[in-house]
Amino acid sequence: MSQQQQRLTHARQAPWLRNLHCTPVLTGSLILLLLLQLVHLTVAETSQYCRLGHDTGEVDFCVGVGIFHNHSTASYDLYLKLQMTQSSSGKGWNAIGTGPTMAGALMFIVYGDPLSGRDPTVSVRTVNGDSHQPPRPIEAVDTGLANVRLIHSEWLQTKRAEDAIVFVASVGAVCYGCSGWPGSPIDVSDTSHPWIWAWNDRQDMSLADYAVDAGMEVHNFGAGGWGLFYVDMQRSTGHNASLPHIQPGVTAIGASTFPGKASTSLSNAEDTSLGKTSLLVALGKFGLGLVHSGTIGSCKYWQHL
Template sequence: MAGALMFVVYGDPVSGRSPTVSIRTVPGHGHTPPRPVMADDAGQADVRIMRSQWLQVDNAKNEPTFVASMGAVCYGCSLWPGSRIDISDTSQPWIWAWNDHQDMARVEYSNEASLEVHNFGAGGWGLFYVDMKSSTSHEASLPQLKQGVATIGSSTFPVAASKFTSTAPDSSSGSSNFLIALGEFSLSLGLVHLHAFLMGTAFLFLFPMGVVAILSGSRNAFRFHWVLQATATMFAGLGAIVGLIMSGRQPSAAVHQIVGIAIVLAFDEDSDEDGK
């Protein structure tokens, strides 16, 4: 999510208030919760919220269903300094995510509200594609929003693979950007799982088994203990390396990274003392 331009929409339709639209990003290269965009984050791009409202999508009198509708305009969006936004792409990949466990009674209706993380797994996030070329204009005035038009050039598949979802011309850049985005997202998700596996195996299994081995009273207790400790240290070191890769290989001030690195270094020094 680092460098991404995000539109976070939240609220409660029964509150009588319009949905809040918070423009957010994750600065730097870390994996931290998104925060509202500041002037330094946007560079020369200027993102503005034009409207937000709740729309009832059924005729139910009891427990009706609402959706949040919002409109935004991004001036100079190609100048966004974070993740690349290609305004000429006919199939620019976007990511959506949501959660169904947010307690809106505890959320202030402000752009800086602290929110729960999105759901994980199927249904919690996904990809869609936007025909950026058809949604742009070089006119100085605001674009005209047509009544009854729900989407302009958006689809659940890249344009090249789904002609019926868009009337925009085909573009090889759309499919290539899709593959790049999907690859980066899959790699990021895979690294998270790998980091969790390495650290979990080291601290929840190998290190405790090393303690059990040294206290077992067996003739080979020290040998088993040394092998388990060395293997656990290797797993922890690899897990730390994966964590640094996820953080962009740059120092991070996040508490998780600082505590994790300190623990790994402490175990490394302890292993050196055991080997002497």
């Protein structure tokens, strides 16, 4: 009997023997698919927009945007991470909001004294009707199906030019069911959704004891005191119900100062893009190596055929 015939006879007559030497495991293709899914979860598709002007006396803030598709409520939850630089004097405020104008916008205004021992104040506000009215704290009647919650608010210390200590208000917030916000529509399918920002660096908020309903003076005048930015909301939507991570020193990811540019914006983020690509390539080679080596989805008896 030839060697090949002996192998076939062995395979037919002793299937139980094959089971002793063969433990069913995941195939290499499935392992690779799982690894790629892990990359998708690890490198979240969130967006961020920053204006880093502290060193030149201009507005300095970052906002990270993540949108969670909540299937249980058939709505979309908006997760926001804010980082806003504050002077040690405690004067002034920073604000961002959804929509192209203050009218109907969901706004987050941050202020406080980093040396007071108190956390930054986060005042959630809106404007009804005329955009030229000052923002007021939201009420239940304003939110409709949306539910806005503050997750955390704290001061961070960092060093900038000339080793000067700089205080940054770090804020996390979520708007559950924010696709149902009854004011200015929040379109999660928009690849260039308008947002607003504003800044005041001189109002003495201590006169109102940094209360959430403190009266607001007008923002700084000119292009340095207010503006628009645009976020690729579609890109920001995923299956992670968590706060986005802000990447230091990156001015824009999935966002832009100009309309229509958000979906292609990777300003100062080449390292992030390359890092993700390198990780995908490495995992791809790893998965193929497992398939070729026979380590995954193979049985010992195959090695003897």
